[in-house]
Structures are given as C-alpha cells and as structure tokens.
Amino acid sequence: MRKTSAILAATLLMAGAAWAEPPAPGEVMFEDGAVMDSLTGVPGDVANGRELMNKGSGNCIACHEVSALSDLPFHGEIGPMLDGVADRWSEAEIRGIVTNAKKMFPESMMPSFYKSTGYIRPGDAYTGKAAEEPLPPLLTAQEIEDVVAFLMTLKEE
Amino acid sequence: MLRACAPSLAAMAAVLGLAAAPALAQPDEDELVINGETEIVTETEAPDHMEYLDTIYSGWRFRADETQALEMDDFDNPAMIFVDEAADVWNTVEGAAGESCASCHGDVSTFEGLTASMPKVDEDGELVVMEDLINECRTERMEADAWKWSGIDMQSMIALIGVQSRGMPMNVAIDGPAAPFWEQGKEMYYTRYGQLELSCANCHEDNYGYMIRADHLSQGQINGFPTYRLKQATLISRHNRFRGCIRDTRAETFAEGSDAFRALELYVASRGNGLSVETPAVRN
Numbered sequence: 284m285r286k287t288s289a290i291l292a293a294t295l296l297m298a299g300a301a302w303a304e305p306p307a308p309g310e311v312m313f314e315d316g317a318v319m320d321s322l323t324g325v326p327g328d329v330a331n332g333r334e335l336m337n338k339g340s341g342n343c344i345a346c347h348e349v350s351a352l353s354d355l356p357f358h359g360e361i362g363p364m365l366d367g368v369a370d371r372w373s374e375a376e377i378r379g380i381v382t383n384a385k386k387m388f389p390e391s392m393m394p395s396f397y398k399s400t401g402y403i404r405p406g407d408a409y410t411g412k413a414a415e416e417p418l419p420p421l422l423t424a425q426e427i428e429d430v431v432a433f434l435m436t437l438k439e440e
Numbered sequence: 441m442l443r444a445c446a447p448s449l450a451a452m453a454a455v456l457g458l459a460a461a462p463a464l465a466q467p468d469e470d471e472l473v474i475n476g477e478t479e480i481v482t483e484t485e486a487p488d489h490m491e492y493l494d495t496i497y498s499g500w501r502f503r504a505d506e507t508q509a510l511e512m513d514d515f516d517n518p519a520m521i522f523v524d525e526a527a528d529v530w531n532t533v534e535g536a537a538g539e540s541c542a543s544c545h546g547d548v549s550t551f552e553g554l555t556a557s558m559p560k561v562d563e564d565g566e567l568v569v570m571e572d573l574i575n576e577c578r579t580e581r582m583e584a585d586a587w588k589w590s591g592i593d594m595q596s597m598i599a600l601i602g603v604q605s606r607g608m609p610m611n612v613a614i615d616g617p618a619a620p621f622w623e624q625g626k627e628m629y630y631t632r633y634g635q636l637e638l639s640c641a642n643c644h645e646d647n648y649g650y651m652i653r654a655d656h657l658s659q660g661q662i663n664g665f666p667t668y669r670l671k672q673a674t675l676i677s678r679h680n681r682f683r684g685c686i687r688d689t690r691a692e693t694f695a696e697g698s699d700a701f702r703a704l705e706l707y708v709a710s711r712g713n714g715l716s717v718e719t720p721a722v723r724n
Binding site (some may be wrong): 306311342344345346356357358360361384394395402403405406407408409410411412413418421432 | 632633636647654655686690
C-alpha cells in the first residue's frame with residue numbers, strides 16, 4: 284500500500300501534478316454533495332470557465348444571473364443568482380454542484396454536467412435523434428475545473 | 441413528484457437574502473378581446489385534476505405587448521391568411537370521390553365546439569386528434585392524398601376549424617375510455633427526458649413566469665394551437681411544438697403523429713380545460 288502511494292506520488296510529480304486519467308463520470312467520489320479533489324489536478328482556466336458559462340453545453344446563464352457577465356445578454360432566472368457564490372460555498376462544494384448538482388440538491392432542475400449514463404431517451408445533442416450511452420458528459424473534467432475556477436472568482440466580500 | 445425545484449429555490453433565496461423574484465416573474469394583467477367582441481379567458485381556476493397549480497394562464501399572458509397586439513384583431517393576425525386559404529380549400533373538390541369538405545359538412549360553422557373537445561376517443565376506442573379526423577375524411581371519403589401532419593394545408597384547415605370554437609372553454613374528457621391515454625400523457629409530462637433531464641413540468645409548471653435565457657416561460661398551454669410563430673413565420677402544430685421542446689432537452693424525441701404524442705396532447709389539452717379556445721394564436 285504505502286509503496287504504491289509513493290510510486291503514485293512520484294509519478295504525479297513527474298507529470299507536473301496532473302492526474303494521468305480523470306475519474307470517469309460514474310467514479311467521482313462525493314462527500315455530502317461536495318467533490319474534494321480536483322478532477323484533473325490541472326488548475327482551472329478562469330477565462331475558459333467564463334466562456335463556458337455562456338456557451339455550448341455549459342450555458343449556465345440560461346438559468347443563472349451573474350453580474351460579472353453583464354456584458355452578455357439574457358440571463359435566466361431559474362436558479363439562484365451566482366454573485367458571491369464563492370462566499371456561500373467552498374471550492375469542493377462548488378465542484379460537487381457543477382459535477383452533479385443532484386447530489387447536493389436532490390431532484391434539482393439543474394443538469395448534471397459530468398454524467399454519462401442513466402438517462403431516459405438520451406439524444407445526440409440537439410438533433411432529436413437517439414444516442415447510445417455512455418454519452419460524452421456535458422462538460423469534460425477539465426471544463427468542470429475551468430467553470431469552478433471562474434465561480435471561485437465570484438466573491439462579494 | 442417534481443415539486444422540489446421551485447419551493448426549494450424560493451427557500452434558498454430567502455435564506456441567502458437574495459433579491460425577491462424579478463418583475464417579469466408573473467404573467468401580465470392584460471385582457472384579451474378579439475376584434476373588440478370575442479372575450480377570451482386567459483386566466484382561470486385550474487381544473488380539479490391538477491395537483492400542483494391553482495391558476496392556469498394562456499401563453500398570451502406571457503408575451504410582449506407587441507406580440508399580444510397581433511392577436512387582438514384579425515386584420516393584424518398573420519395567421520388569418522392561412523385561415524382564409526383553408527376556407528377556399530373547404531369548398532374545393534379534390535380526390536377520386538369528387539367531394540369537397542363542404543359537400544359533406546356544409547358550412548364550416550357546423551364544427552363549432554369540436555376543437556374545444558379534442559382530442560377524443562372514437563367509436564373504435566382509439567384516441568384521435570384533429571389531424572386524424574381530417575386525414576380520415578381525405579383518404580376514405582374524398583379518396584385524396586393524406587396531408588402531412590405539420591404541413592401548412594393541414595394546419596391551416598385545423599386553424600379554420602379552431603376559429604369556429606374561438607372563445608369557447610376548452611373541455612376535453614379525461615375519464616371513461618380516455619382515462620388510460622390521459623394517464624400515459626401525464627406520465628410523459630412528468631418524465632425527465634434527455635441528457636438535460638428536464639420534464640415538461642420542470643419548465644412549464646415549476647418555472648412558468650421566469651426567464652430561461654431569452655425566453656419567458658409560459659405554462660405551455662395548447663388552447664391557441666395551431667399557433668403562428670413569428671420566428672418561423674408560419675403555423676406550428678401541437679406535435680411540432682412538443683417535438684421541439686423534447687429535442688431541446690437533448691433527448692431522442694417522439695415522432696409527430698405518434699401515439700405517444702396523441703396521449704401527451706390529450707393530457708396537455710386537459711391542463712387547459714377552462715381556458716378559451718384562442719386559435720389561431722400568435723407567439724414569438
């Protein structure tokens with residue numbers, strides 16, 4: 284056991300602290316809805332996280348208002364406003380919410396962004412056609428980290 | 441069922457001291473009278489079968505004033521061109537049998553009330569919607585080709601028939617032979633489809649009145665269908681709307697004219713029991 288972790292630690296050092304493989308969507312460990320460790324070991328890119336809030340499979344502002352993104356049009360009102368979210372939640376909690384919000388808020392309307400199986404009539408993106416599981420998760424492990432990094436900048440204090 | 445969302449959200453907002461619900465959160469207070477004479481019920485008590493809503497609203501109440509205005513006078517309503525065209529088709533002989541709609545049914549006003557009671561279960565125990573009734577006449581009695589489900593000739597005729605019931609309360613039967621179809625539709629309404637795992641109820645029951653990106657969510661009522669959508673500049677069928685909403689959950693959608701959508705149509709129509717038939721409505 285101890286030997287393995289030593290080897291693991293050494294490998295990690297060599298890899299520049301990046302995990303060789305991020306955990307598959309079904310393998311992420313949650314503690315009370317939070318995910319303690321980075322999914323990739325690579326620090327999140329705030330600028331890319333900001334982009335994802337507006338675009339593609341992230342599109343968080345479809346449901347959330349964010350003052351820091353007021354340059355972008357049409358923020359939704361379905362979820363809570365995200366201003367000051369980093370004061371309300373720890374980084375691990377935010378990672379948990381973005382990874383799979385239903386672990387923190389059972390039955391939440393918020394989509395699970397890092398999940399690939401267990402859907403009813405899964406489709407191929409927005410084509411309306413069938414797709415087979417596992418689906419690519421809505422966000423990749425690194426994109427989750429990027430969005431988390433952006434959210435961690437949303438402090439009011 | 442899926443009531444977790446809205447209340448917990450409100451509770452959370454309260455706990456966190458977030459701003460109260462934004463101004464747009466409700467339907468507006470406007471009243472709809474078409475051509476200065478036909479009063480339209482756009483808000484009424486929810487039918488008894490509805491467990492989670494007390495009041496039902498027409499989608500008209502969620503639209504901007506400019507869009508609303510287009511429905512208040514038939515001269516401004518862009519859908520009326522299609523209704524006029526259908527009135528010509530009503531009298532036109534087509535098919536091997538040498539018949540027109542008029543040769544069997546006389547004036548289209550004989551269909552007053554029909555739209556308010558659709559979908560319904562026919563003598564054979566099958567759930568039928570207006571498209572089925574029309575295509576049965578076309579293929580069996582006129583010996584003409586069936587129309588495509590969401591084709592403009594089909595939807596124009598449905599709008600013409602719908603206008604005959606304008607102002608009458610929606611009143612579809614959900615008991616007796618309709619009950620199993622209604623249950624099937626209800627089940628669909630609360631199923632969280634697709635990779636976004638969203639049900640009709642998530643958007644149209646838990647969150648009507650709120651913005652989702654640029655869209656002001658309504659209760660997803662179908663009392664105004666077929667609807668003229670400004671974005672598409674044409675008449676949109678009920679099943680086309682269902683298909684689009686399910687597709688937008690990143691799901692494998694159902695086909696227009698499928699039994700699943702017939703059942704969903706019955707259920708959704710029943711959620712509007714008490715609202716006036718508003719056909720043809722105008723939406724963005």
